[in-house]
Amino acid sequence: MIEKIREKMTGRNRKLMMIGVMIVGYIACVFLAEGNLLNRQMKSLIVPLGINIILAVSLNITTGFLGELSLGHAGFMAIGAYTGAIFTKYVTWLSPFPAFLIAILLGGVMAAIFGVLIGMPVLRLKGDYLAIVTLAFGEIIRSVINAMDVTGGAKGLSKIPTYTTYTWVYLVIIVTIVVARRLLHSRQGRAIVSIRENTIAAEAMGVQVTRYKILAFAIAAFFAGMAGVLYAHNFSILKPDTFDYNKSIDILVFVVLGGMGSIKGSVIAATVLTILPEVLRSADDLRKLLYALALIVIMVYKSGNGKEMISRLLKKKEAV
Amino acid sequence: MALLDVKDLGISFGGLKAVEHVNLSIEKGELFGLIGPNGAGKTTIFNLLTGVYQPTCGTILLNGNKLEGKSPAQICRSGVARTFQNIRLFKKMTVLENVMVAFHNQVTYSLLDGMLHTKRYRAAEEEVRKQAAKILEVFHLSEEKDVLAVNLPYGKQRKLEIARALATNPQLLLLDEPAAGMNPNETKELMDTIQLVRKQYGITILLIEHDMKLVSGICEKLLVLNFGTELASGIPEEVLKNPEVVTAYLGE
Ligand SMILES: Nc1ncnc2c1ncn2[C@@H]1O[C@H](COP(=O)(O)OP(=O)(O)OP(=O)(O)O)[C@@H](O)[C@H]1O
Ligand SMILES: [Mg+2]
Numbered sequence: 001m002i003e004k005i006r007e008k009m010t011g012r013n014r015k016l017m018m019i020g021v022m023i024v025g026y027i028a029c030v031f032l033a034e035g036n037l038l039n040r041q042m043k044s045l046i047v048p049l050g051i052n053i054i055l056a057v058s059l060n061i062t063t064g065f066l067g068e069l070s071l072g073h074a075g076f077m078a079i080g081a082y083t084g085a086i087f088t089k090y091v092t093w094l095s096p097f098p099a100f101l102i103a104i105l106l107g108g109v110m111a112a113i114f115g116v117l118i119g120m121p122v123l124r125l126k127g128d129y130l131a132i133v134t135l136a137f138g139e140i141i142r143s144v145i146n147a148m149d150v151t152g153g154a155k156g157l158s159k160i161p162t163y164t165t166y167t168w169v170y171l172v173i174i175v176t177i178v179v180a181r182r183l184l185h186s187r188q189g190r191a192i193v194s195i196r197e198n199t200i201a202a203e204a205m206g207v208q209v210t211r212y213k214i215l216a217f218a219i220a221a222f223f224a225g226m227a228g229v230l231y232a233h234n235f236s237i238l239k240p241d242t243f244d245y246n247k248s249i250d251i252l253v254f255v256v257l258g259g260m261g262s263i264k265g266s267v268i269a270a271t272v273l274t275i276l277p278e279v280l281r282s283a284d285d286l287r288k289l290l291y292a293l294a295l296i297v298i299m300v301y302k303s304g305n306g307k308e309m310i311s312r313l314l315k316k317k318e319a320v
Numbered sequence: 321m322a323l324l325d326v327k328d329l330g331i332s333f334g335g336l337k338a339v340e341h342v343n344l345s346i347e348k349g350e351l352f353g354l355i356g357p358n359g360a361g362k363t364t365i366f367n368l369l370t371g372v373y374q375p376t377c378g379t380i381l382l383n384g385n386k387l388e389g390k391s392p393a394q395i396c397r398s399g400v401a402r403t404f405q406n407i408r409l410f411k412k413m414t415v416l417e418n419v420m421v422a423f424h425n426q427v428t429y430s431l432l433d434g435m436l437h438t439k440r441y442r443a444a445e446e447e448v449r450k451q452a453a454k455i456l457e458v459f460h461l462s463e464e465k466d467v468l469a470v471n472l473p474y475g476k477q478r479k480l481e482i483a484r485a486l487a488t489n490p491q492l493l494l495l496d497e498p499a500a501g502m503n504p505n506e507t508k509e510l511m512d513t514i515q516l517v518r519k520q521y522g523i524t525i526l527l528i529e530h531d532m533k534l535v536s537g538i539c540e541k542l543l544v545l546n547f548g549t550e551l552a553s554g555i556p557e558e559v560l561k562n563p564e565v566v567t568a569y570l571g572e
Contacts (some may be wrong), residue, residue, distance in 0.1 A: 186421070205424060
């Protein structure tokens with residue numbers, strides 16, 4: 001039934017419907033944030049939930065679209081968070097709106113630059129080196145932030161202006177999702193997916209594999225950086241330990257549980273997995289166990305990329 | 321000048337000389353057959369021609385331009401396209417998308433165009449879709465255009481690989497056992513399609529095939545390989561009479 005309706009819809013109608021969904025989504029946000037439906041604790045979850053959605057959708061570009069395992073997404077988030085926070089803290093002569101807008105973009109761009117710098121040497125190599133290098137990168141970034149003065153070191157950075165609102169978060173979510181979707185329908189996006197599907201064939205079709213791997217990686221880092229800026233301006237305090245390995249794994253769990261390459265899946269998984277632990281607050285150990293179990297189960301049993309990724313990690317140089 | 325001119329081509333893996341002293345000259349428009357028993361080095365020659373492997377010796381010229389040393393993507397852009405013996409489709413992309421990937425270098429809109437859905441993006445995408453659909457039609461794959469490649473029956477997967485290679489707009493098309501695993505009817509149909517495509521698109525084809533009869537029926541020239549070296553080459557009638565070829569194929 002839905003399929004039939006979908007078939008009948010022309011491009012224009014579909015676009016109108018998408019805009020409708022966006023508006024309804026925003027109205028829902030306003031109701032939840034301003035109304036009496038949620039208690040304070042749940043209301044305070046709205047912004048972090050949105051940030052998690054951005055992180056999940058953006059990591060999906062690396063892991064789902066491109067098919068490369070990245071274990072350092074929180075590192076890019078950290079770069080964005082600190083860049084944005086330092087900017088708004090020191091550039092006080094700008095009024096909040098332009099200051100925050102610039103901070104968000106700056107955080108994204110800085111993260112993307114790091115994405116390119118890390119991607120360039122690593123993504124040239126064949127095999128799953130990216131997982132190892134991104135893991136190391138995430139930890140190094142954290143140590144560097146810890147050691148620097150401008151970031152406040154281990155004490156953290158405080159008195160960051162609290163500019164983040166659900167409206168800002170909502171806007172960035174929309175941009176992230178639209179970019180991810182449009183990427184899939186562009187020649188660049190098709191090139192990225194073809195690399196995941198069969199690198200040798202992609203090369204034979206004229207796709208410059210390294211270039212498009214770096215592109216996907218940089219776009220993902222860009223949005224993670226923006227998510228970091230939103231995060232930094234939500235609580236007014238930043239600590240390097242927030243962006244540790246566990247945070248990267250949490251994001252990866254959203255992507256894997258939601259289904260590799262599925263934007264909708266990432267959104268749903270990020271939503272469920274942000275709210276669920278709060279509801280089961282006391283069961284924090286259980287949460288970790290659930291995460292680990294879910295990840296293993298999904299990767300082993302779900303046909304598709306999870307499985308392929310494991311087998312790729314375990315073996316093999318294919319014959320051409 | 322020949323379209324493809326290969327001189328003294330060779331590669332060894334460790335101690336194994338997989339290909340040695342191979343010469344090959346293909347004229348524009350020719351349908352050239354590459355045959356030989358299992359492990360003779362046929363696929364290896366394709367991998368050398370397309371930059372998957374770098375030769376340990378010899379030269380490869382396409383229209384007089386060197387191909388060795390270039391990457392597979394560069395070679396594709398120079399006008400050489402191929403199919404794979406063990407099918408390599410983009411399995412979880414649709415049939416149409418598989419072919420659209422091959423247009424990668426024929427459209428040039430920027431990432432920003434794609435993000436903003438500019439006029440330029442829309443015009444280019446529409447054109448690619450149209451061109452891709454046209455190629456699918458030639459291979460009778462139009463009805464399956466929205467099917468995931470992995471869900472195609474085997475014979476159609478082989479066809480899709482050829483369609484995809486053709487979509488890169490090559491001057492030289494390399495087909496690695498395109499009829500492998502097909503029944504005689506399917507094989508006949510495929511060979512007719514290949515002939516049609518060759519005329520319609522005016523391209524040159526180098527074809528690997530196991531079936532001697534099939535190859536000699538449609539190819540204008542043959543090169544027979546055995547243990548990585550040239551056993552005989554020339555027009556089919558003469559090559560097939562060559563006693564060495566006869567022993568290589570029927571001897572053991
Ligand atoms: N990457 C490689 N490393 C080591 N040896 C290789 C490699 N590629 C090919 N060979 C060897 O080179 C020889 C030629 O192999 P090739 O695949 O070219 O044969 P072929 O003529 O295509 O055979 P078939 O008809 O079975 O497809 C074989 O002995 C093979 O084992
Ligand atoms: Mg072979």
